[in-house]
Amino acid sequence: MKKPTTRWRGLVILAGVLIIAGLLLGACGSSSSGGGASPSAASSPKPGGTYNFPLTANPVSIAPVNAQESEGMQVAHQVFEGLVKYQMNDKGEMGAVPNIAESWDTTDSQTWTFHLKKGVMFQAPVSREVTAQDFVNGWNYVTDPKNQSYVSYILAPVEGSDDGGYQVDPKKGLTGVTAIDPYTLQVKLRYPFSEFYMTLGHTVASAWPVDYMKQVGAKAFGLKPIGTGPYMVESWKANQAVELVKNPSYWNKDAAGYVDNIHMPIIPESQTVWLEFQKGSLDYSVVPPGQVAAAEANPKVKSGEWSAKKWPNLAIYFIGMNMTDKTLGTNLDLRKAIAESTDATNVINIVNEGVSLPATGYIPEGIPGYRADQSPYKYNPEDAKTIIAGLGTIPTLNYWYNTDEGHQKIGEVLQAGWTAAGLDIKLSNFEWSTFLDKLSKGNQGSGSQMFRMGWIGDYPSMDNFLYPLFQSSQARTGSYTFYSNTQVDALLQQARSTVDAQQRYSLYAQAEKLILTDMPAVPLYYYRDFRVVNNRIGGFVFNPMGFVDMWTVWVK
Amino acid sequence: MSLLEVKGLKKHFPIKSGILKRTTGQVYAVDGVSFSVEKGETLGLVGESGCGKSTTGRAVLRLIAPTAGTIIFEGVDIMAASRAQMQTLRRDMQIIFQDPYASLNPRMRVRNIVGESLKIHNVGTEAERKKRVFELLEIVGLSTEHAERYPHEFSGGQRQRIGIARALALQPKLIICDEPVSALDVSIRAQVINLLEDLQDEFDLTYVFIAHDLSVVKHTSDRVAVMYLGKIVEISDSAVLYDRPQHPYTEALLSAVPIPDPHTERARRRIILEGDVPSPANPPKGCVFHPRCPRAQEDCTAAMPALVSTGGDAGERHEVACYFPARFKDGERSVAGEPFAGASPPASA
Amino acid sequence: MITYIVRRLFQLVIVLIGVTIITFLIMFAIPGDPARQLAGKNATPERIAAIRLQLGLNRSLPVQYVKFVGRLAHGDLGESYQLQKPVLQMIWENAPNTIQLALAAVLIELLGIPLGIYSALRQYTFWDTTLTTAALIIWGIPVFVLGLFMQWFFGLKLNLLPLIGAGDNVLWIIPANWNSFASLILPAVTLGLIEVAYISYMQRASMLEVIRSDYIRTARAKGLSERKVVTKHAFKNAVIPVMTIAGIDLGALMGGAILTETVFARPGIGLMIYQAIGARDLPVVAGGVLFATLVYVFANLFVDLGYAWVDPRIRLEG
Amino acid sequence: MAERDTSGSQVTQDLTISTVSELDLIEDKYSGRKPLGLWADTWRRLKRNHLAVVGMCIIIVFLAVGMTEEIASFTPKGYLAPYNPNAVNYALSPKGLGSPPSWSHPFGTDYLGRDVFSRVLVATRISMLVGVIAVAIALIIGLILGPISGYYGGWVDSVIMRTADVFFAFPYILFVLLIMTVLGPGLWNVFIAIGILGWATYARLNRGSVLSVKAMEYVEAARAQGASDLRIIFRHVLPNTMAPVYVAIAMGIGGAIVTEAALSFLGIGIQPPNASWGKMIADYLSYLAAGSWWMLTFPSVFLVITVFGFISFGNGLRDATDPKLKE
């Protein structure tokens, strides 16, 4: 069957392979051109319409008991309110301002009295006024160990709780919290804590009807919880979407919200979110890695149809070092050299595409009391090289990160910098659970040495960026560095009980400086979140706690 | 003493079914076969496919484990032999297979195929073994240059010669020839038959010659056993059996074989049996042949007649398992209306 | 027949036990524990210990397994650690999307049958070579690359179809409205297209074998037209083995759904299990794997029954 | 893909008379030149299949590249590619988006300014290693258990085959994922995870062939000569059951390379700065939309071509060894 016509066959095959493969893969190169719709002129807020806001994961929980990760808390933020809420002041600092509480007073920072507003109503179908007893019930519920709240640690300072935020004796309950009368709530702490009121903006401390929950059952309540906020949960379909509707009988007429519905589809891949946004079905989008510049240059951004902006976030990315490790723990020079050769600029410019800001300390800008340039070890690769050359042979060091494309790239840039300084670095990644497990066993020979870690503020206070991370009893689970310094511990304790704000800030700053000098963790950058929003929507604000106050947005 | 004596050999294959794959039935492949083979003689084993002749051959060599029965080879009970004893016994008992394509390992050179048993039994040195292989090849009519080739380079007849050389390697006493020529073309078939005959004379071999082709069996065998549905129905000296068959099945079988001679063939009376051979999983009650037997009577449905010696006309060894065998007296054939004295039907009939 | 089914179900139980044991063993060998995952990143060891106690994770592996099997016998798959929701309910919610996806993918795979037959009948022609080459290239494209390309091209560039999600499932596994049907297309094509290559290759081989068989020669000897020979005599014989493969693929696609569901953000069993692995949510992983296995085994069983139904030679004996 | 066990146990019965039709004879004997060795025979048929030949060339080229890089990895330089595959050069990656193909960097550079061509070349080594070693592991397990299962039958067979059933029923990617989670990331762990799950395919495949081969007369002949079980299995049975296994190996290597890519996409697998094609695809995927098409395109093309090569070669091999599929 040797026909002459068979000769082209091999060629066809090869050409086919190349052409089809090329078509499939190369075709994706160009990006779509912009549509023609002109942006509507800015107008004043008006009610109605739907806001489309994607969630990037199925929330673990959207009820106060357990809302903990950003997605669940984002939803809860619209539905629940606490005694205080976080707001930025004129100086660009976050602070806690009264919300359900009208005011509070304390003399010793240990006993606190909160005066509640009248007329704060639970959403339908509960539709009754919120009283101090609701807080007592709610806090008791979340700190009761059998209710498996994993965020109750926020209430750990309250008397009757242990360090983990569980009641010491569930029979007695959370003894520190009592309702003096329907509008007065008294909280006794285990120790003086001047910034206690700031922690109470956290969802876990919100007002919610425990009696109603007991009526309908915890599960039903978990799917459709009732709060006091401007939006109510209409439905939550796991892995599909959360739907919110406007609360028609919201108590606070000043923040009643404009849009009727908030549609929150759950889309795990950022690439997909971004595509959906470009199609116009979302009003808000994250931008996948590598596409920030392209997004900023997008014609629709230029034309004003979309807005693209970097929003500061009260969060820090740092490189932890296991202080119990033989090589790292005892060698301050090495840690210093590592800090000096940590190439934050390229991490920010190359990997983060200029979105984040270089960190000069552990406390991000926007926290009251923030001080710039706290770290004594500036980027200085030449000096690092000299130090390392003087240290003799240093064994290969591990750098660990949890499995993620971005963390990997950061690791690659850091590795390049450290390698240039003369270190030998081995990158390894572990899936999140394993990662934490190994880090937490850093003092038991799990091999942990250097690793990436991040900290997102629970509440906007200096304390929150130092105490849980570096206080001796906390460092093993906070920063996973096993850092311990009695001087730092003393300073932090002193700061906690100091009522005067400026004095307190100065104590925290001293502690921060001390820690930085010991360098158990290299601060890499402060987060900023690059978000593109559709200007169909007005009033969008992305607050530094990572939340969007959706009651301020409106459809133009 | 016979070289080989088989008594009551049975091989039943279980039929498994049901949820737990329990045995729910049996295929009675070989069901109570007895015969003996004298040294130097050829016993032919004929029958149609499914009659159990090949199974019998393999069971005799314990290539498949018999279900029951005794096999005595040179006075040694093979059934009781241990693994090691069996190993030694295998030197004396060999087999030649039907399919010259399937019986040679396609991945081995002829040298290794023929010499394998020498190696297994540690016969001689490497050089001696090589010499022996060359010798064997020449004995079966191949040349030494064939030793390095692979089986697929040979034609069917040549392959069968290789198989024969392999069987001869350890100078066995008994060779089971399992349809050794049925896959070969007419002209080659004769070559192989002649070779087998020559070897028998030269090495004093004893054959059990299994075949479905009655002409070949007649040509090669001294005695012939006819099998039907796992049982021997008739066994006799070759000439006697072909000349004066007593069992109706043997008669039918013989008459069905066409003779390559138009005049003779067209003058013959043929007995055409009705229907097919029943399944060995469900053999008929009574005489296994009775549903197809032209002579069947009521008696035949009760029990399988035993294989008994009829003495024949001239005192030959002739055994038949039939209630109504043909009898020959002074060249006259008669089928008794009454049961033959040798095997009385059960009283209940 | 009944015995056969019963025996297969009996085997199924063995397979399920094996699968659950393996799942348990693996989940216990995995570093990191569910309690930590639940307790949050900075939980204290005491807190983690408390949660372990609550979840019953402090008990030994065999004890937990026996408890699991005991509950399973009552049709209870337990409750998700993370969502505190019955696993059965989670499966019930996620299964329609996955089953839809797998079934649709199988339907798309079946396109390989006409392609394979065409190739076989035109063996060594230009189109045979082209089709075979194209099929083999698609075979090698990783499913996520193909999926993202599909999203980009059909979802965004042409703006024809939804990029992600599953729409609303009103009628369980039937995509009853445009929304849920449209959102099925891209993932199903992505998942199915890669197997089209496989099916068409198998079909081609099967057809080539059948077309050379004796009974095809018999059919030709009867004077049948070539079309009739192919459609009446060859087709059924050639398609039966390929249908078997397609049926078994239904089960295999359950696994393939993980990647597709991730790319297309399609809430389904695959995505559910994937997320549960990350969360060390043992009951969900075990339940999900059990479900996927059940689908696989039942798909196999139905294929065998179907096989016996179309092919008279096969008798399903116990 | 799922393999199906089509072989059942057979009851040894009297062999029916074999019939070789004349046409078969012509096809068997004269579809080629004079009888050659089995391999030569297969090769003769294989080389008529253009797809398979192209596939084989692809395999040879990439295996050669992979091997060269493997050897080079032991040299002080550590690679043979034109540039150090891991050398970061921020100047070549303005805005972290890499730079497009140029004369000095024919495949462009990636987000860290690394030379994509060099990375693709060096990644060939890892991808080939994943394919070859993972399949080797699967093969070793499968080719021990398969013949044992098929040859001995009975409860041994039941245990092995039921275990294989469990492995088949377990969704594959999920299984690999779970094993990887247990083992943690790392090159060898990728080999092991992919390899350890592949055995069932080979075992089942081989068992089927063993069942048919052990009924062959030459196996009986060996037994008749007193050969031990081991000798029969390894000298007579196994060598004759390998043809379908070779095919499965070719396809399996292609499959393993794709599976590794999937693992990389899910974020587990090869550790940076090492790279396989799959890892590169997963890393570069997001840059496509940013317009840096070259990062994704080249490793993808390499991967697709290689998998194409293995599968078309495997398919061709199957056709060439399948007696029923002769042209």
Place this chain on the structure above:
Amino acid sequence: MGERLLTVDGLSTHFFTYAGVVKAVNGVSFTLDRKETLGIVGESGSGKTVAALSLMRLIPDPPGKIVEGSLMLGDRDLRKLSDEEIRQVRGNDIAMIFQDPMTSLNPVLKIGNQIAEAIILHQDKGKGEAWKMAAELLDRVGIPDAEKRVNQYPFEFSGGMRQRAMIAMAISCNPDILIADEPTTALDVTIQAQIIDVIEEMQQAYESGVILITHDLGVVAEIADKVMVMYGGRTVEYGGIDEIFYNPHHPYTWGLLGSLPRLDQTEKTRLTPIKGQPPDLIALPSGCPFVGRCLYERPTCRNQWPALEIVGPEHGVNCWIPEDERREVRASLPHFQEYAK
């Protein structure tokens, strides 16, 4: 005899394989009359099946091709018919029974369907009627319970029954010519006797011409009227049944007859096999394919194919050995001593 049905003249069918040209059939001529049975005898590879398939133009193309010769069915040249016309011939004018009844029936179609199919195709009958006829045909070829059997599948039939069904299928359209290609090779001897009987009976009933292809000279002796002996794609000898068996002229025919063990032999004689191995079809000599195995070979034999020599009424042979020498040699062969008179 009866009317001439088929005249084959110089048929050559070659297979163009990668290894070279296989001359499977090389210049074969024969005729067939109504009610006549032609036996084509030869060993495997002799070209007998290919010759039969060529008649129906069923040679797989590629690689096979009828390269030469005329195949006259009555006054129609089968080689010149269009595809459509040759389909009309198949099954209708010429029908065929194949060697292996196990594989020659479609396993997934009911027996009735497979028989009725040809009836519907060629006889313009409705489906119901065709099935009824199918049942009658099954009954005719001796299958009990035919009414029930038509609704069964091939696997429910035993080998002998399948071959009966194949015969029923072949005679369903009352063909002029029935080709039986080794119809009994795969069957046991008692079943073989049944099948031969059926074929003979059907031939009588339908007055067909039968071409019986076999390697079994016994079967030929039983039913053939004339015999064609093939070797290496060539006809080496043809003639009436008695001529071939009692007056053979070709050394190959001698060899065949001499190598057969016979059931009716009374004393045990040694067989006289043909020496050597079957020929390699791809490297056939340009002369007689039997060279190398022939004991009476001469130099011409290798290079030149001998012309047909008529040695008796309807008896031809292709051999270079002079006729008297042939007679002499034959008389010396042990096998023919008893015919030597």
